[in-house]
Amino acid sequence: MKKYLLYILITAFAIKANAQNGFQRTAKGTQYQMLTHNPGDRIKVGDIVTFNVVQKTEKDSVLYSSYQMGKPVQMQVQAAGDLMDIMPLLTVKDSVLIRVPTDTIFKTQEDKRPPFLPKGSNLFFVLKVEKIQSLAEAMAERDKAVEAAKAEAAKMQAQEGVNTDKYLAEHKMVLTTTASGLKYKITKAGFKPKPLKGDSVYVNYIGHTLQGKVFDTSIESVAKAVGLQQPGRTYEPINFLLGAKGVIPGWEEGLLLLNEGSKATFVIPSKLAYGANQAGPDIPAFSTLVFDVELVKVVRGSHPAAAVQKPVAKSTVKHTVAKKTLTTKKKQ
Missing domain, CATH: 3.10.50.40 (Chitinase A; domain 3)
Incomplete structure (x- = not known):
């Protein structure tokens, strides 16, 4: 919990600091600011990426946090979308701040805009890459986890019988x-x-x-x-x-x-x-x-x-x- 709270404070500071500085833009116009940058192989289209993410408003209200949920997000990198525009810039342990104007989100559905995201405001996403895998590596890891879970379940079921008999x-x-x-x-x-x-x-x-x-x-x-x-x-x-x-x-x-x-x-x-x-x-x-x-x-x-x-x-x-x-x- 302390680690999570510290990360939120750092994230809030980064948003405030970078809100006043210029953001870089990708070729497709996605606004971003690198927070930490590490050497290594960059994410490729088709990779399975595991990452933590915090979504906040300009006033630092947390709308979503994978840290708080206790489980990082895992997804396959595709060739389209704002996040997919950013992913190829990152490697393991990189952190990035992404700014998304809410006017682009609600451009064709203004009636669905919530009061806490007024016109002219931005949403901020802070991503930290935890793991990069090929599809084959991710599937092998998943299969291994499934087998381990089955073995643990069998062990617990056997113990249940012992406990009942006792x-x-x-x-x-x-x-x-x-x-x-x-x-x-x-x-x-x-x-x-x-x-x-x-x-x-x-x-x-x-x-x-x-x-x-x-x-x-x-x-x-x-x-x-x-x-x-x-x-x-x-x-x-x-x-x-x-x-x-x-x-x-x-x-x-x-x-x-x-x-x-x-x-x-x-x-x-x-x-x-x-x-x-x-x-x-x-x-x-x-x-x-x-x-x-x-x-x-x-x-x-x-x-x-x-x-x-x-x-x-x-x-x-x-x-x-x-x-x-x-x-x-x-x-x-």
């Missing part, structure tokens, strides 16, 4: 596993029909990681007990339509296994949750998630009469539960 052993949990990999156990059997896709369901839940960190709940007393901050949250069963893909796949599958009124624990592998994506500060990539859920209510959608399950007779409940368990779901 969690189940430590908590002496015996669960049923579905073909998809969802693990579940019914902790309280309900006697009303199971939901179907197209039904609306109301669910209370507590979601936590294998490390025991509660990251979400619909129950206020639980949130207070664990110090979970959910500003503006209304604590009540969440409501959503099954089959609409509004929740993670593990929830979709698990809730279809539960009779209304049931409670269950779901252990949901990352492939049925958020996969390789991080979901907030408490859920890293490839995280198995644990949910304690209660299927509070089912509101029927439109189904053929034969599709709706009849209530389970109490005399058969113990036998049914002994053979089969249900799964829980996590809110997205």
